[in-house]
Amino acid sequence: MLRWLSVTNHPSAPQSDPASEHGDLTDPPLRVHQPRRALPTDVVRPTRAEVHLDALRWNLAQLRKVTKEVPIWGVLKADAYGHGSKAAARTLERAGIDGLCVALVEEGIELREAGIELPILVMGGYYRDAHRELQAHRLIPVLSDAGQAEALGRAACLAGGPPTPCHVKVDTGMSRLGVRSERWGDMLRTLRAEALLEVDGLMSHLANADMDEDPVFDEPLRLFQQAREQFLGAGFRPRRLHLANSAAVLREPRTHFDLVRPGLALYGVDPGPPSRQDTGPLRLRAALTVSSRIVSLRHILPGDAVGYGGSFRAREARQIATIPIGYADGLSRALSNRGHALVRGKRVPIVGHVSMDMTTLDVTELPGVAMMDDVVLLGRQTGPLGSDEITAREIAEHTGTIPWEVLTNISRRVPRFYREP
Ligand SMILES: *Cc1c(COP(=O)(O)O)cnc(C)c1O
Numbered sequence: 001m002l003r004w005l006s007v008t009n010h011p012s013a014p015q016s017d018p019a020s021e022h023g024d025l026t027d028p029p030l031r032v033h034q035p036r037r038a039l040p041t042d043v044v045r046p047t048r049a050e051v052h053l054d055a056l057r058w059n060l061a062q063l064r065k066v067t068k069e070v071p072i073w074g075v076l077k078a079d080a081y082g083h084g085s086k087a088a089a090r091t092l093e094r095a096g097i098d099g100l101c102v103a104l105v106e107e108g109i110e111l112r113e114a115g116i117e118l119p120i121l122v123m124g125g126y127y128r129d130a131h132r133e134l135q136a137h138r139l140i141p142v143l144s145d146a147g148q149a150e151a152l153g154r155a156a157c158l159a160g161g162p163p164t165p166c167h168v169k170v171d172t173g174m175s176r177l178g179v180r181s182e183r184w185g186d187m188l189r190t191l192r193a194e195a196l197l198e199v200d201g202l203m204s205h206l207a208n209a210d211m212d213e214d215p216v217f218d219e220p221l222r223l224f225q226q227a228r229e230q231f232l233g234a235g236f237r238p239r240r241l242h243l244a245n246s247a248a249v250l251r252e253p254r255t256h257f258d259l260v261r262p263g264l265a266l267y268g269v270d271p272g273p274p275s276r277q278d279t280g281p282l283r284l285r286a287a288l289t290v291s292s293r294i295v296s297l298r299h300i301l302p303g304d305a306v307g308y309g310g311s312f313r314a315r316e317a318r319q320i321a322t323i324p325i326g327y328a329d330g331l332s333r334a335l336s337n338r339g340h341a342l343v344r345g346k347r348v349p350i351v352g353h354v355s356m357d358m359t360t361l362d363v364t365e366l367p368g369v370a371m372m373d374d375v376v377l378l379g380r381q382t383g384p385l386g387s388d389e390i391t392a393r394e395i396a397e398h399t400g401t402i403p404w405e406v407l408t409n410i411s412r413r414v415p416r417f418y419r420e421p
Helices: 053-067 077-081 085-094 105-113 131-136 146-159 181-193 215-233 246-251 392-399 403-409
Strands: 004-009 030-035 048-052 073-075 099-102 120-122 139-143 164-169 197-203 240-242 288-293 296-300 318-323 340-343 346-349 359-362 374-383 386-390 416-419
Touching: 048 053, 053 085, 053 246, 053 416, 077 085, 077 105, 077 403, 085 099, 085 105, 099 105, 105 120, 105 131, 105 139, 131 139, 131 146, 131 164, 139 146, 139 197, 146 164, 146 181, 146 197, 181 215, 197 215, 340 359, 340 386, 346 359, 346 386, 392 403
Parallel strands: 048 416, 073 099, 099 120, 120 139, 139 164, 164 197, 197 240
Antiparallel strands: 004 030, 048 288, 288 374, 296 318, 318 359, 340 346, 340 374, 374 386
16 A cells, blocks of 8 residues: 655745745645555555666666767656666666756756765756755756746856856757757856856757658757857867767767767667667666556356456457556556557467456466466566567557557556566
């Protein structure tokens, strides 16, 4: 059972930090309920995610083979793609990774509170004056427009220094964050006026690194080089230029520059398009296994239906196993009558609709299947009937999404267990 920790902020309580108060005092009290991570002994349901910390170290070592001397800053946003950012960060820090990237200031703070000492880059932009948090936790912000630069520069002046290091992001074709080329001049003027901003990095992000076509890198690289020349011409000397996500790390050394930012590949999933899983000589190992156990077994008769809406109807006698994991755990409902699970080392089909807490499997073809047998929904299983693996890529193909979403969908209801070899 999960224990619940409740934090209540009373509006009458003195506000020690009016600058960070962005709610209206007439709002109802804000109640924040935060489930703590389950302890092994708290968990009654046999559904779990195992994180193989050795796989993280292995994947880092594999990436080093292609990046050679170029530093690796691992991307740990969204709770390290569902793996648990603190454990992932500690493991990677000890394994010698050079820096970390997160999306949110909050995610950076979580890592500092876990004792992580590495440089941490906050890539996702930030949404109010967060200078104090950035400074207190030594987080490096990414600036995407002149307004942000002005606000941060002003806050740095008010705080009285030291200079605040930042990275500037330029738009090389994603049209999401980053300064568009028409505005580079503006941005440079603003940056020059802000004496307490130190432009330590220049970065961009690739929109098409995991696409099929070949020249996906040429145009962004051309724009990025142009941005670099403008920054140098304006007297800035950013020490770190960076552009590469996992796909670019693996496919295009020209994108490596002064550091690379792999996410997915660190977790052992090939980012490449399905048609070219071209990690070459590298072998990545999936770091996450999601599993459960059979909690109900029954024989059904011809004509019997399974699950909500009876979307599966038996044509002949079948044996059905129920497992206590459903779409609320991140097992997509789109896997209904399409996806698979591994039992006794063999692949069996999901039949009927995946429901919120339960899923049903057709185990008719499995000799010896029994109550409490282990069932793997994501990851590798070896058993008396063989050995097989269900990858995030396979699930993504069944559900019309991408491996990134498959991993980050594994919900917090699934307790994470950390496995050292
Ligand atoms: C998420 C992210 C990455 C990592 O991408 P992967 O494809 O998972 O390697 C790198 N850079 C930025 C800006 C990102 O948002």
